[in-house]
Amino acid sequence: xxxxxxxxxxxxxxxxxxxxxxxxxxxxxxxxxxxxxxxxxxxxxxxxxxxxxxxxxxxxxxxxxxxxxxxxxxxxxxxxxxxxxxxxxxxxxxxxxxxxxxxxxxxxxxxxxxxxxxxxxxxxxxxxxxxxxxxxxxxxxxxxxxxxxxxxxxxxxxxxxxxxxxxxxxxxxxxxxxxxxxxxxxxxxxxxxxxxxxxxxxxxxxxxxxxxxxxxxxxxxxxxxxxxxxxxxxxxxxxxxxxxxxxxxxxxxxxxx
Ligand code: CAA
Numbered sequence: 001x002x003x004x005x006x007x008x009x010x011x012x013x014x015x016x017x018x019x020x021x022x023x024x025x026x027x028x029x030x031x032x033x034x035x036x037x038x039x040x041x042x043x044x045x046x047x048x049x050x051x052x053x054x055x056x057x058x059x060x061x062x063x064x065x066x067x068x069x070x071x072x073x074x075x076x077x078x079x080x081x082x083x084x085x086x087x088x089x090x091x092x093x094x095x096x097x098x099x100x101x102x103x104x105x106x107x108x109x110x111x112x113x114x115x116x117x118x119x120x121x122x123x124x125x126x127x128x129x130x131x132x133x134x135x136x137x138x139x140x141x142x143x144x145x146x147x148x149x150x151x152x153x154x155x156x157x158x159x160x161x162x163x164x165x166x167x168x169x170x171x172x173x174x175x176x177x178x179x180x181x182x183x184x185x186x187x188x189x190x191x192x193x194x195x196x197x198x199x200x201x202x203x204x205x206x207x208x209x210x211x212x213x214x215x216x217x218x219x220x221x222x223x224x225x226x227x228x229x230x231x232x233x234x235x236x237x238x239x240x241x242x243x244x245x246x247x248x249x250x251x252x253x254x255x256x257x
Contacts, residue, residue: 003035003038004031005020005031005032005035006020006032006035006039008039008042008043010043010046013049013197014051014052014053015039016186016190017052017053018056019062020057022060025063026056027062027065027068027069028109028112029066030066030086032066033086034086036089037088037090040089040093043093043095044095047256049095050197051095051194051196052093052095052193053098053186054098054112054116055099055100055185056101057186058102059103060102060104061103061104061109062104062105062106062108063104063107064107064108064109064131065083065140083139090115095204095208096196096204097115097116098119098120098189099113099116099119099120099189100186100188100190101121101127102121102185102186103124103125103182104164105128106126106130107129107130107131112140115141115145118189118192119177120176120180120189120192121167121170121178121179122179122180123168123182124167124182125176125179125185127158127165127167128158128163129143129159129162130162130164132161137159138159142159148215149173150173150174150175154173200242200254200256201238201256202233202236202256206229206233210226213226236257238255238257241255242254
């Protein structure tokens with residue numbers, strides 16, 4: 001697929017989207033965002049893809065929304081083009097999405113990582129919401145996903161001070177799943193994605209939906225969603241295959257049916 005600001009490839013059952021505007025540290029322009037959501041849309045529809053990794057490459061994840069693009073915009077411009085609403089194309093992906101983060105993940109870049117299901121950080125990763133330094137606030141989840149992930153006080157610190165957290169601190173706070181040497185971040189994320197891709201995809205989809213529901217609903221409602229998804233999976237071939245394979249002491253083969 002020929003994109004200008006990203007690279008998109010599928011290797012077996014794993015999709016890889018690489019942000020690719022290195023000269024401006026992968027600043028997230030509307031055109032780049034449109035390409036990301038387009039590529040993810042293709043991967044969503046491609047049944048062969050079972051997990052997706054998004055990365056900015058070896059040096060930087062993304063230094064945020066494109067400041068040059070926003071600097072002279074009015075509120076009405078921003079509202080009409082719904083700049084950050086475009087990220088719905090990321091959060092609507094039903095397949096597991098892993099972020100492989102090296103270097104800066106700031107502003108919209110950090111928010112993009114927080115939209116993912118797992119975050120693998122290279123030891124060079126730096127997370128932060130510096131929008132306050134520009135006279136704005138985070139607009140793609142930075143004031144909402146931080147408190148849900150790391151609590152109110154850390155969310156306030158990150159957003160009010162506009163500083164950066166190291167990969168190690170982010171790990172201690174439960175924001176990232178693994179910290180690895182930067183040279184292997186993408187490979188580790190791809191490996192984890194391949195492992196997930198080998199599992200029954202409908203179960204993976206129901207896990208993603210159920211866990212995300214836990215952040216949106218009261219407990220009883222979330223439990224009801226989980227139960228419904230649990231019962232639903234008994235209608236799938238993969239459940240029969242998974243349980244028979246266990247009983248027959250062999251490895252299951254899952255078709256996503
Ligand atoms: N938008 C546009 N261009 C950016 C950019 C951004 N977010 N971040 C970096 N760039 C550009 C720089 O302007 C520079 O371009 P030139 O070479 O043409 O001057 C190039 O990328 C390299 O950047 P620096 O020279 O600044 O690199 P550095 O290593 O000295 O500093 C940095 C790195 C600390 C990340 C610094 O670039 C920086 O602070 N960037 C802005 C971070 C930021 O404020 N992000 C939030 C944006 S708002 C947002 O994201 C809103 C939202 O919630 C959706």
